[in-house]
Amino acid sequence: MTDRAEHEPLLEFREVMRRLRAECPWKAEQTHRSLVRYLLEETHETVEAIESGDPDHLREELGDLLLQVYFHAVVAEEAGGFTIDDVASGITAKMVRRNPHVFGDAASGTAAEINDAWQAIKAAEKDRSDLTEGLPASLPALLYADKVLDRLERAGRPVVPDGDGLGERLLALVAEAHGSGTDPEQALRDAVRRLL
Numbered sequence: 598m599t600d601r602a603e604h605e606p607l608l609e610f611r612e613v614m615r616r617l618r619a620e621c622p623w624k625a626e627q628t629h630r631s632l633v634r635y636l637l638e639e640t641h642e643t644v645e646a647i648e649s650g651d652p653d654h655l656r657e658e659l660g661d662l663l664l665q666v667y668f669h670a671v672v673a674e675e676a677g678g679f680t681i682d683d684v685a686s687g688i689t690a691k692m693v694r695r696n697p698h699v700f701g702d703a704a705s706g707t708a709a710e711i712n713d714a715w716q717a718i719k720a721a722e723k724d725r726s727d728l729t730e731g732l733p734a735s736l737p738a739l740l741y742a743d744k745v746l747d748r749l750e751r752a753g754r755p756v757v758p759d760g761d762g763l764g765e766r767l768l769a770l771v772a773e774a775h776g777s778g779t780d781p782e783q784a785l786r787d788a789v790r791r792l793l
Contacts, residue, residue, distance in 0.1 A: 611681055614667045618675065629672055636665045648786065695719065716751060728752060739781040742771040750775075 617624045639661045646658040670681035695718045697703035728748045749756050758768040774781040
């Protein structure tokens with residue numbers, strides 16, 4: 598490792614991941630696809646740590662999540678794709694572009710106004726002719742429904758679910774949560790946790 602890397606934890610971690618990839622047979626044979634299950638697992642463990650309220654647990658799980666980001670970046674780097682620096686540069690540019698109230702000359706506002714501006718900038722960057730574009734179908738159903746309702750509302754097509762079927766009643770509850778600014782996934786997890 599370089600002297601610089603020894604003094605900068607993220608650079609040191611990049612070098613650790615490169616060495617592990619080169620010298621550990623298990624890590625050497627992993628691919629983006631084979632790592633998906635671990636990314637999902639670490640994401641869920643991070644959510645659990647957040648909900649536990651334990652900062653040490655959260656710090657540890659964020660490290661495990663960061664491991665996944667670096668692991669994927671090293672796999673891509675070896676294939677001649679992108680590097681962790683490309684990942685960081687891309688997200689930095691996106692944050693600057695989508696936050697003109699901080700990095701540009703746009704006026705600041707309320708949190709809701711800033712979120713609306715963020716969504717407008719994001720929509721201008723993406724093709725939103727398909728309202729589900731960019732929404733993974735594998736999202737949990739409550740989160741997926743909430744996101745679709747939000748996009749329909751932003752497109753001027755608010756939905757008032759009606760019908761007696763279980764799906765329609767569940768959608769109506771998601772719409773109620775959406776209207777009140779409540780995260781339906783979090784509300785349900787909290788309610789289940791209170792049962793235990």
